[in-house]
Amino acid sequence: MNNKMNDSAAQHMSSRSQPLVQPSVQPPVLSSCCKEFDVETAAFYRRVLEILQAASAPFVVGGTYAQSCYTGSQRPTKDLDLFIRKSDYPYISNIMREAGYETDLTYSHWLAKIRLDEAFIDVIFSSGNGISTVDDEWFEYASDAEVLGVPVRIAPVEEMIWSKAFIMERERYDGADVAHLLHVRSRQLDWERLLRRFDTHWRVLLSHLVLFGFIYPDEQTLIPQWVMNYLNDRLTLETHGEQPPARLCQGTLLSREQYLHDIEQQGYRDGRMRPFGNMSTREIAHWTEAIPQRHATDPDTPLQESPHEGGRQACRG
Numbered sequence: 001m002n003n004k005m006n007d008s009a010a011q012h013m014s015s016r017s018q019p020l021v022q023p024s025v026q027p028p029v030l031s032s033c034c035k036e037f038d039v040e041t042a043a044f045y046r047r048v049l050e051i052l053q054a055a056s057a058p059f060v061v062g063g064t065y066a067q068s069c070y071t072g073s074q075r076p077t078k079d080l081d082l083f084i085r086k087s088d089y090p091y092i093s094n095i096m097r098e099a100g101y102e103t104d105l106t107y108s109h110w111l112a113k114i115r116l117d118e119a120f121i122d123v124i125f126s127s128g129n130g131i132s133t134v135d136d137e138w139f140e141y142a143s144d145a146e147v148l149g150v151p152v153r154i155a156p157v158e159e160m161i162w163s164k165a166f167i168m169e170r171e172r173y174d175g176a177d178v179a180h181l182l183h184v185r186s187r188q189l190d191w192e193r194l195l196r197r198f199d200t201h202w203r204v205l206l207s208h209l210v211l212f213g214f215i216y217p218d219e220q221t222l223i224p225q226w227v228m229n230y231l232n233d234r235l236t237l238e239t240h241g242e243q244p245p246a247r248l249c250q251g252t253l254l255s256r257e258q259y260l261h262d263i264e265q266q267g268y269r270d271g272r273m274r275p276f277g278n279m280s281t282r283e284i285a286h287w288t289e290a291i292p293q294r295h296a297t298d299p300d301t302p303l304q305e306s307p308h309e310g311g312r313q314a315c316r317g
Helices: 003-013 040-055 064-073 084-100 136-140 156-164 175-188 191-216 217-222 225-239 258-265 283-291
Strands: 058-060 079-083 102-107 109-115 119-124 144-146 152-154
Touching: 003 119, 040 079, 040 084, 040 152, 040 258, 064 079, 064 136, 064 144, 064 152, 064 156, 064 175, 084 102, 084 109, 102 152, 102 283, 109 217, 152 217, 156 175, 175 191, 175 217
Parallel strands: 058 152, 079 119
Antiparallel strands: 058 079, 102 109, 109 119, 144 152
16 A cells, blocks of 8 residues: 555544454354255265364365355355465375375366365365465464364455455356355454455455445445445545556456456456466466366357366356
8 A cells, every 4th residue: 555545544444433343252153054965975075174174284164164154044065165275285185195085286376176086175275366365364363163063164254255256257256245244244354454355456345345335225334434434535546646557457357257358359468467466377378278168159158067177166266
């Protein structure tokens, strides 16, 4: 942030009338109420969780199971999402192989898998757009929960909002998940940490907060007024501030497919690529080639799951 933005943040934070996070109390152990799979798949997931726990392997559960723990929503899911630091992948992969499971580093910049026949578990250490890297804070602020009868830690709400906020594909949009997390957890959120997570991508957060007020008109005040004031001030400052980098398209941070025309045909620079983002040319090319029906001629043809990508996980970020 520049000095003006820092001054604006300090003014809003010092003037807020209530604590950023509610007074600390011992939180209850949350429980997932997802609709489970067949008996064999559920047993595979449960066994992997137990093995990792026994080995003291660092991971947190995310995805639909964590969403269910926080919001109480019930919906089917195709897999189990485990979030780890990338540096811990060799250790975890070795544990899984010794237990008789297959592992593979599907995309080197964010995703690996644990497999048993047709069932799989996603092992995630970043996001498809390279933004939401798993670091120590994912573990420091994780919550206690029970998933498939196993005591585990689940991803913090702030990190879930941060990673889900960027998913705006044609076939998958996680805005509803963000809205539901804000709806049930806004009073417990560490808003300063959430703002820091979004950093220069604060407009993405602002867009979700604006939509929250549209979705829940009589509950807009669940979003602290100082947060909205701060972000709106940043919007005003940026609108009248320095010119952003020329011919840069950050739409690829929201959808890996829908802004390729801008990059490939219109000459825009890709917001995912260093120095703007965290990805290399090779990582972007690998991730782009995995788009289902990449060369389909009809843009309205429904996308099909790729048998090599295991379905929905290929759409994250």
